[in-house]
Amino acid sequence: MPAEPPAQARMFVLVEMVDTVRTPPWQFERKLNDSIAEELNKKLANKVVYNVGLCICLFDITKLEDAYVFPGDGASHTKVHFRYVVFHPFLDEILIGKIKGCSPEGVHVSLGFFDDILIPPESLQQPAKFDDAEQVWVWEYETEEGAHDLYMDTGEEIRFRVVDESFVDTSPSGPSSAEATTSSEELPKKEAPYMLVGSISEPGLGLLSWWTSS
Numbered sequence: 768m769p770a771e772p773p774a775q776a777r778m779f780v781l782v783e784m785v786d787t788v789r790t791p792p793w794q795f796e797r798k799l800n801d802s803i804a805e806e807l808n809k810k811l812a813n814k815v816v817y818n819v820g821l822c823i824c825l826f827d828i829t830k831l832e833d834a835y836v837f838p839g840d841g842a843s844h845t846k847v848h849f850r851y852v853v854f855h856p857f858l859d860e861i862l863i864g865k866i867k868g869c870s871p872e873g874v875h876v877s878l879g880f881f882d883d884i885l886i887p888p889e890s891l892q893q894p895a896k897f898d899d900a901e902q903v904w905v906w907e908y909e910t911e912e913g914a915h916d917l918y919m920d921t922g923e924e925i926r927f928r929v930v931d932e933s934f935v936d937t938s939p940s941g942p943s944s945a946e947a948t949t950s951s952e953e954l955p956k957k958e959a960p961y962m963l964v965g966s967i968s969e970p971g972l973g974l975l976s977w978w979t980s981s
Contacts, residue, residue: 778860778862779854784850823854823880828849860879862926869903874904885961890930
């Protein structure tokens with residue numbers, strides 16, 4: 768059986784960012800760094816930044832510029848330079864997740880903190896078929912004794928390669944004239960702001976149990 772490719776750990780990156788943080792008056796008795804760190808995490812943690820990735824947590828604050836108080840607003844406004852831990856795996860990176868479910872679109876995978884991962888049918892180990900009754904994808908594994916069906920069951924650990932990514936700008940915008948006439952029953956399907964496409968179409972990739980069983 769072929770050697771297993773290593774799962775790489777560079778899926779998190781440090782991203783330099785700049786933002787202006789508003790600190791309300793009741794936070795003035797705290798250290799400025801602490802209150803700014805709290806506000807940055809409130810704003811960014813578990814949010815997708817377009818073309819950047821999924822923000823996880825603040826790493827550090829590298830620079831604080833002068834703070835200003837504007838007329839009619841008792842809060843201080845500080846321009847902050849900081850580094851944030853972001854989930855953004857590179858293309859061809861190998862990750863390990865768990866199968867969240869299967870559909871005719873492919874195998875849906877979760878990393879626990881990130882669920883928008885799809886392995887499409889053409890990127891599965893071949894030949895593969897979708898079992899409508901069980902709602903599961905099956906690898907028809909060929910051996911000298913004939914084909915064996917290997918099921919990709921929900922909850923199984925799966926090793927996959929990242930082959931593509933997509934970002935969708937989900938910022939709110941006003942309805943277009945066409946959308947304005949659409950009934951509430953025909954609302955468009957909500958798109959994920961950040962999605963990964965995976966592949967298991969090479970030796971060593973797929974369910975961990977396929978490659979660890981004796």
